[in-house]
Amino acid sequence: xxxxxxxxxxxxxALACIAATxxxxxxxxxxxxxxxxxxxxxxxxxxxxxxxxxxxxxxxVEEAGLGTIAVRLGGTPGPTLILGALDGYGHMVSxxxxxxxxxxxxxxxxxxxxxxAFLLGQPVVISTAKGPVQGVVSQPAIHLxxxxxxxxxxxxxxxxIAYVDIGxxxxxxxxxxxxxxxxxxxxxxxxxxxxxxxxxGPSLGVKAAAAGLVSVLEALTGKAxxxxxxxAWAAQTKFGAxxxxxxxxxxxxxxxxxxxxxxxxxxxxxxxxxxDGFPFPGGGPVLVQAxxxxxxxxxxxxxxxxxxxxxxxxxxAPDSPMALPFASPPAEVVTLALPVxxxxxxxxxxxxxxxEALCDILExxxxxxxxx
Amino acid sequence: MTKRIxxxxxxxxxxxxxxxxxSKAWDILREIVLVPGVSGHEGPVSTFIQGxxxxxxxxxxxxxxxxxxxxxxxxxxxxxxxxxxxxxxxIDRITPEGRVRVKPGGGILPQTIEARLVLIHTxxxxxxxxxxxxxxxxxxxxxxxxxxTTFTAESFDIYLGVATxxxxxxxxxxxxxxxxxKKTITDFAPGLMATRAVDDRAGxxxxxxxxxxxxxxxxxxxxxxxxWDVQEETGLFGASELAKTLKPDYVFAxxxxxxxxxxxxxxxxxxxxxxxxxxxxxxxSSNVTPKPEILKVMAIAKKRLIPIQVGNSRGGNDGxxxxxxxxxxxxxxxxxxxxxSLIEKIDRRDLEALTNLILAVVSDWK
Numbered sequence: 001x002x003x004x005x006x007x008x009x010x011x012x013x014a015l016a017c018i019a020a021t022x023x024x025x026x027x028x029x030x031x032x033x034x035x036x037x038x039x040x041x042x043x044x045x046x047x048x049x050x051x052x053x054x055x056x057x058x059x060x061v062e063e064a065g066l067g068t069i070a071v072r073l074g075g076t077p078g079p080t081l082i083l084g085a086l087d088g089y090g091h092m093v094s095x096x097x098x099x100x101x102x103x104x105x106x107x108x109x110x111x112x113x114x115x116x117a118f119l120l121g122q123p124v125v126i127s128t129a130k131g132p133v134q135g136v137v138s139q140p141a142i143h144l145x146x147x148x149x150x151x152x153x154x155x156x157x158x159x160x161i162a163y164v165d166i167g168x169x170x171x172x173x174x175x176x177x178x179x180x181x182x183x184x185x186x187x188x189x190x191x192x193x194x195x196x197x198x199x200x201g202p203s204l205g206v207k208a209a210a211a212g213l214v215s216v217l218e219a220l221t222g223k224a225x226x227x228x229x230x231x232a233w234a235a236q237t238k239f240g241a242x243x244x245x246x247x248x249x250x251x252x253x254x255x256x257x258x259x260x261x262x263x264x265x266x267x268x269x270x271x272x273x274x275x276d277g278f279p280f281p282g283g284g285p286v287l288v289q290a291x292x293x294x295x296x297x298x299x300x301x302x303x304x305x306x307x308x309x310x311x312x313x314x315x316x317a318p319d320s321p322m323a324l325p326f327a328s329p330p331a332e333v334v335t336l337a338l339p340v341x342x343x344x345x346x347x348x349x350x351x352x353x354x355x356e357a358l359c360d361i362l363e364x365x366x367x368x369x370x371x372x
Numbered sequence: 373m374t375k376r377i378x379x380x381x382x383x384x385x386x387x388x389x390x391x392x393x394x395s396k397a398w399d400i401l402r403e404i405v406l407v408p409g410v411s412g413h414e415g416p417v418s419t420f421i422q423g424x425x426x427x428x429x430x431x432x433x434x435x436x437x438x439x440x441x442x443x444x445x446x447x448x449x450x451x452x453x454x455x456x457x458x459x460x461x462x463i464d465r466i467t468p469e470g471r472v473r474v475k476p477g478g479g480i481l482p483q484t485i486e487a488r489l490v491l492i493h494t495x496x497x498x499x500x501x502x503x504x505x506x507x508x509x510x511x512x513x514x515x516x517x518x519x520x521t522t523f524t525a526e527s528f529d530i531y532l533g534v535a536t537x538x539x540x541x542x543x544x545x546x547x548x549x550x551x552x553x554k555k556t557i558t559d560f561a562p563g564l565m566a567t568r569a570v571d572d573r574a575g576x577x578x579x580x581x582x583x584x585x586x587x588x589x590x591x592x593x594x595x596x597x598x599x600w601d602v603q604e605e606t607g608l609f610g611a612s613e614l615a616k617t618l619k620p621d622y623v624f625a626x627x628x629x630x631x632x633x634x635x636x637x638x639x640x641x642x643x644x645x646x647x648x649x650x651x652x653x654x655x656x657s658s659n660v661t662p663k664p665e666i667l668k669v670m671a672i673a674k675k676r677l678i679p680i681q682v683g684n685s686r687g688g689n690d691g692x693x694x695x696x697x698x699x700x701x702x703x704x705x706x707x708x709x710x711x712x713s714l715i716e717k718i719d720r721r722d723l724e725a726l727t728n729l730i731l732a733v734v735s736d737w738k
Contacts, residue, residue, distance in 0.1 A: 112510035121484035123558045136715035143686040163635040167560025194533030345487035347502045
């Protein structure tokens with residue numbers, strides 16, 4: 001109950017601060033606005049509220065529970081589902097020590113083994129019901145390091161020794177600042193513009209993809225639509241369903257149950273620019289399929305890309321947890337992924353022309369004739 | 373209640389009686405901490421300091437960008453010195469793939485800048501980059517393969533968003549340019565923050581604030597020098613240059629006390645809490661302060677009602693290079709958690725206590 005109240009208060013705070021931002025905005029400004037909102041698995045309500053505020057006037061929002069939201073565009077019977085994610089990877093407060101330091105845990109397993117190690121000695125933000133609280137993750141002073149402590153506390157840094165310092169001296173003082181267990185902990189939303197029209201920042205990939213869907217919706221407002229299409233932003237996409245075998249993402253599985261799509265495009269992110277470079281950042285969105293074979297949906301996406309003059313890259317890879325719930329014939333699913341350099345680090349890099357191409361392809365796909 | 377207010381007013385009067393105005397050290401710190409000045413490239417910091425010194429003071433400077441002024445005459449000659457340089461890197465080379473490689477060193481745990489933003493300070497302005505995460509950072513090692521665990525300045529490169537050497541050069545980036553971590557200020561609460569380069573911009577700010585509040589009539593037959601020197605982090609080079617011409621009797625080096633007020637440190641030594649006052653560094657890696665001098669500082673602080681702590685820790689200080697010339701080195705500090713990091717922590721009360729202590733020493737030191 002207390003947690004629900006906390007979340008409600010946090011949502012109210014988010015709504016209050018975004019009340020003035022509603023209205024049509026371009027892709028870059030939408031991306032910047034979504035980027036500024038923390039969103040981790042189980043704590044997507046602020047980002048969902050922000051998206052609602054940015055939707056075109058008159059858009060009717062549908063929900064699938066847990067925070068998932070969607071907007072339906074009318075057309076011939078479908079629907080086609082275009083599904084993005086609301087949640088990024090992050091941490092949460094798991095305890096408060098008597099000295100006022102916060103301990104950390106994750107709501108979901110990390111995307112890779114070094115994910116937690118990036119926290120060492122970094123500023124973080126705790127999103128509390130009373131508003132954001134700034135903190136830093138403690139690190140040893142270099143002057144005081146012994147070889148043994150360098151091995152265990154620096155090279156071997158893990159959540160076991162991650163303490164967030166918020167400047168409090170006691171648990172009581174920390175709680176008085178508004179900090180409670182389960183509050184999300186994320187890196188400060190510092191967006192950096194690099195050369196080559198690239199942007200960098202924490203959790204930028206998923207926010208950019210979510211912004212892309214908002215932008216597509218905005219662009220299609222008042223225009224004819226081919227097939228009935230549901231554009232959705234799913235919560236809890238990093239959380240896999242329990243049980244034997246493959247683990248579909250909870251948020252995606254619920255979206256399937258809710259909207260029963262005939263065909264689905266998962267809008268996701270993909271690590272790019274590694275090793276041999278493929279997929280290439282700047283080379284266009286990546287069309288990912290479990291099998292390298294043609295399908296009506298794939299042909300339609302390719303045709304939409306060609307019509308939009310947008311580049312596409314192709315990759316065959318096992319279905320992601322997002323795609324898994326939609327992978328049973330006769331339903332069709334493909335993933336259209338935004339290439340992200342340094343994915344799942346504090347500095348994810350997105351090439352703006354990839355994001356623009358993603359939007360162009362989706363916009364063309366939704367328009368009359370696009371989904372055929 | 374009336375008695376308590378009376379004591380408060382008395383304390384305020386005593387603590388500022390050697391000073392000309394209210395401390396602005398905190399505001400100065402929040403500005404100067406953002407000015408880039410990697411060791412050997414402190415020009416912008418020196419310019420900042422010279423631009424804010426009182427007009428009546430005749431500042432001197434040398435080819436290294438050391439800045440100082442001397443006021444008064446007679447003995448003893450008392451030198452206060454803070455260092456203006458900060459930790460960072462310089463560009464070693466630019467690869468054909470458009471990545472920037474840096475020279476070894478830096479003084480910061482490299483793990484804390486992995487996949488982090490940095491700024492390259494070029495002749496045409498700042499260029500943003502990202503320290504590339506180690507190759508395979510997101511892959512699990514295959515069986516029989518050990519994942520590389522070391523991440524050093526020699527091994528990392530910086531990504532600028534371009535793919536060729538020519539594109540990097542077109543941004544104005546060149547070998548020898550300096551690099552600093554992108555600085556952000558974490559405000560825990562009013563008067564309590566963490567950021568990069570508090571070491572030793574807090575010392576610079578304290579000294580500058582003291583210079584601005586200095587009342588010449590308090591000097592009385594002694595010589596006082598305030599100096600902001602360079603290249604401390606790379607070997608006390610700026611102080612060594614100053615020591616060729618300045619022959620003080622006492623040196624008060626103003627620099628970080630590496631406090632163990634942190635959840636990851638042993639409290640066996642160095643546990644001087646943040647927020648509990650200025651610090652006398654009794655013993656560090658470069659100097660043992662004579663006990664009578666420590667007691668003199670403590671007595672002055674007590675008389676002026678300035679909160680003060682004494683402790684021993686690690687790290688060197690610029691005052692130590694004057695020891696051979698006959699000076700006594702008495703380092704003054706603030707308790708700093710997370711030294712040499714992106715999150716060096718400081719409390720406004722400690723900084724203002726330090727500034728008040730500097731002014732009290734100027735006035736009362738015999």
